[in-house]
Amino acid sequence: MNRYLKYGLSTVVVAFSLGITTVVLASGFYAPAAPAEGPYFNGPYLGIGAGIVHAHVDANEEGSGEVTVEETTHYNFDKSHNFDMGKCGFNGNVFVGYGKTFESSPSYYLGGEMFGNYLSPTLKGSSYSYTNPTGDGQKIMSMYTEVKNPYSFGGDIRGGYLVNPKTMVYALFGLDYAQFKVKSGFGYQYIDMAIDRHVAHDFSKWKLGYMPGVGIETGLTAHVSLRAQYTYTFYSSFSKNVLNGDDQQPQKEYKEKLVTKVKPSTGLFTVKLSYLFN
Template sequence: MKILIATASLAIAATIAATSPAAAQEAFQGPYAGIEAGWNKNKIDRAETDIGRADVRTSQDSATAGIFAGYNQKVSDRIVLSAEAGFSMGFDDAVTRTTGSTLASIDPEYNFDLGVRAGYLVNDKTLIYARGGYQNLRASVRINDATASRYNKDTFDGWSVGGGVERMLTERVSARLEYRYSDLGGSDTKFERHQVLAGVAYHF
């Protein structure tokens, strides 16, 4: 329901922007903001947390939705560099494993990211790009075993890489499709995330 409401809101805004008079806007130059939604897969082998080691060893597919904002800078006729920040949440994305009386669960609550994009304009309205950056995820952690039942909040952070294509639909509205891989693990944690995201942005 949240995804539908957010998508409908941006669609209305995009329609208003497309039909309202506006000054000429150079494509992929300047600030922008938008929403995105798509598929998310959390894959966790093990996680060293504040309440102990969680041996999850499974994965979970889910939906995700979020917002993003950034700034495009054309450094040549065909090259665009961008800085971008985003915030997102998943839906039914807890990764849980139960073996006998032992339970290990990591339930992501929200995620934010800071990244950069490097893109190439294949024509005046279409940008293909690669991206990379920093990811930070807040999650609820639960571990039940023979010794005790423990619950706490924890933070996982790491890096992400990906790429996609973005096309201007009007002078100020664009749509994009992107794949992103994130590694939220460390020496004692193996936590991977795969995402396919579709987004719509308004360029100011």
């Protein structure tokens, strides 16, 4: 082979080898910078939660009965009772939201959220009274109330302060639209006159409540965060009246009334897991 050709090929091989070596060394000394990460609490998210709910109801019940015998003799039965009832139970929660971190020194967060709740407690109360005045026979009166708030849904606005890039404390204010199922009843007996009556109602009511709260949220992974939150929701009172009459029994006429007034509130502590599309 022509010696000049040999020299040329050798020069190409050496140059190619030096080029590869230079690129490798350069890549080691001049690694490209990693892209800058955006704020952790930024963008849409969804999640689930579970916790403890303390349901409270202040229920007032008033019942009355009037019995007329042979259109001349009247017997009146009146009873009222205030049921101050509270009970703890289980809460399940789903939610979806969107938020934005405003980077500054310090950094702040603002976002909105929609949620749905399941709540387990059923509150029950009862009251009995017994009288036996001279010449008036035995009178027995009873009352009961049952209130359940199984479902609610609503939305809130969260404002937070970032302790570090992946941890924030926050306050919130929202509206909670809740269903309340109420059962109540009033019964009375007059043993000597063979009177045994009962009036009741069973109704459902949706109420809008105001919900302030506080919480803390911290990142577990690049897209999963853990949150602990407490909210207290208070609702306006609502009531139901029922009137009952019966003049079909021989020689007896009955007139009855039952009024039930309910004022509920709910305290809720939940632990939540969120998936962040940040």
